[in-house]
Amino acid sequence: MDILGQERREVFGGRSNSQVGLLVFALVSLILLLSSLYAAEASVFKKARETALEAASPVLAFVSGPIGWVRDRVGDVGDYFRVLDQNKALREENAALRQWEDEARSLRSIIAALEELDVYEAPPSAKPINAFVIGEANDAYAHSMIVNAGSKDGVAPGLAAIDERGMIGRIVDVSSNASRILLLNDIQSRIPVFVEGSFVEGLLVGRSTTNPSIAITMLANGDRIEPGQRVITSGAGGVLPRGLSVGVVSKVTDKEATVELTADYARTRLVRIINYEFPQVEEAATEATGEIAPPPAAPATQPARTVRKPAAAPQASAPAPVATAPVTAAVNAPAVSAPAQAPLATGAPASGAPAADATAADIFPAAASPSVAVDEGD
Amino acid sequence: MSARAENLARVARAAMPTLLGVIGALMLASPLRLFQGSLPTPLVPLVVVYFWSLYSPGHLPAASIFAIGLIQDLLSGGPLGLWPAIYLAVQYIALSQQSYFLGREVHVVWMGFAVAAMIVSVILWLFMSLFSGALLPIGGLVLQMMTTIAVYPVFAIVFGSLHRRVVIEV
Structure with a gap:
């Protein structure tokens, strides 16, 4: 392992070639990146994504079966150690x-x-x-x-x-x-929500945090939002139904309220x-x-x-x-x-x-x- | 073995680094959720790109790296061209330091990988922050890069023996 490549050092004649290829493809990917940013919903990129999705789905479906099985077994072991806590929580629930x-x-x-x-x-x-x-x-x-x-x-x-x-x-x-x-925690995600208890309509904005918590950009009387209040979809805009459980307000600052999602990804x-x-x-x-x-x-x-x-x-x-x-x-x-x-x-x-x-x-x-x-x- | 079968075997061997990169990209798109999701999936393509760019760039040309990154972009739904650019940057780093790293101890190369991973992490973070218009949290990225750096030696050993036994047909 230590000497891997050492005796072949002289063989890397193609170095200048790969440098040129590297430059070309780096340029291509930068151009692609800029164009896909400026036209994120352009039909070409959308089509490409959908085609890739379609092509990869059989593979992913095939792979996810065993993965799920293993995860379930491992998850069982984890549950075994937490059984007391879980029992207590379940009883309360x-x-x-x-x-x-x-x-x-x-x-x-x-x-x-x-x-x-x-x-x-x-x-x-x-x-x-x-x-x-x-x-x-x-x-x-x-x-x-x-x-x-x-x-x-x-x-x-x-x-x-x-x-x-x-x-x-x-x-x-x-x-x-x-x-x-x-x-919901993706930086591109925007969902119209409603905070129960404070009657505030807002937009749930993904912040890409590891522990999924999301900020609401407030429209009015934000001071009435308090931790513990439920957040549901508001149905504004007519795309999502109203009343889907989204999360619970966990922290409120002047500018935003962080929401702890009910979903556990x-x-x-x-x-x-x-x-x-x-x-x-x-x-x-x-x-x-x-x-x-x-x-x-x-x-x-x-x-x-x-x-x-x-x-x-x-x-x-x-x-x-x-x-x-x-x-x-x-x-x-x-x-x-x-x-x-x-x-x-x-x-x-x-x-x-x-x-x-x-x-x-x-x-x-x-x-x-x-x-x-x-x-x-x- | 007929000449044709031999040819086919040679192509398969030559394409192996690329295939490993593609498998790594697929791994990133599958719901592995190591340790109940507490550990992010390591960026195996990053290891593949670094490893072969260092030891045998001829077996992992820029076109392959571009394809691996593009597959990852398409599957993750992010902006296209992001991961190709990242992986090509890694290849650039590896190629530029090749003369230093070749023949060095394993842990020196490992450190080199850690540095390369950190550099591209900063690039990725800067870019995504610019793209989203806000300073993004770095926690998830750092964790993923740490995981990748931590598993690098394992993959390097496996890739090393694969390279010697299969790819360059000793």
Whole structure:
């Protein structure tokens, strides 16, 4: 090893050649870099990324199987050593959830009664798409994941992606069988959010920190943001549904509030992409019940789920009905979600088939529950 | 062995450093999440580029390095041309110091790798900070480079024996 290359020293006649090639390719990559920065969304680069995604997805899918298996085994060992802590945390969480269950049951009956009044309007249809994480960017400054669902499964750029804890990001590149999720902590990520409790709308800006925490650029009355308040997607702009759990405010300074994400990117294996259609204003004018705007909130479909009702209100008038997101979760959590939860638990990668009609809150009640979120924030 | 098969074997051997770099880039795109995600995936292509640029640049021409970096860029979704530029900078550093490093002790070469990794880290950080318009945190980058530097000797031993046994067909 020490002498590797020594006896071949004279053989490196091609040195000047490689210097020229180096110069040429360095120049090419610099030009490419500048042009891709100035036209990041240019169709050529987008096409190239999507083609690479498509080409690499079988390889990544093939490799990620064994990797996941090994990680699960190793993860089990880690869990074994933390079993006491985890037990304690789970017990606390169980107690909190039981309270929510009680509240949910009573709310469900109220909602059923309200629905009887026939003022309920079903939200627009949405079909969640389930996918496995088959790749992720491991560069220090690129935070994205590759999942094995693409345009064939109905994935489109801009859709929100969640895991069992909360929102993880949104789709940026789509090929026919794979797509890329830009995570919330990427420096290019901008998500309209709403801070519960302080009624502040803001833009969640990725800062590329290792421990995913994100700053909100505030629009007004920022002093009212306090640590511990839940952050959810606001639905502003109409691309993302309202009410997806994003995180908890962990630190507030004059200029920004740092948000601790509910998502844990090191554990995300299965994601759900929410195919959300922004409701049409015309429909609302003819069918809505008057002052209530079209229900933009819950990503789910089934009119039978009464939950949509509370979720419907928030966007119409900002402050009042904000607390409905956790309610959405709680209502569904105990009973309704049981069948829908099954495929996720068993890890079925099927694209949306069995649980097609479930909301984020349906499947992931814990993610939307404020008490749990606050615990994690601490 | 027929002449054709021999040719094929020679091409495969010659392309091996490039292939290792591509595998390294794929490793960076796979969800390895070492130690529950607490340890970043080492930048194996960086090791490949440094190693072969130093010991046998003829086996890893600039075109190969460009391709490896481009694959990494395409898979990570970042700006195209970033990692080719980084890896080519590493090759430049390695080539310019080649006469010093060749024949030296392993740990001297290792130190050289650490210095090269630090230099390109600074370049990467400066560039990404300019690109995003804010001073980015360096924690993740430092951790990843430290991991890469830490695993360098292991890869260097493996690559060294591969190089002697396979690539240059002793």
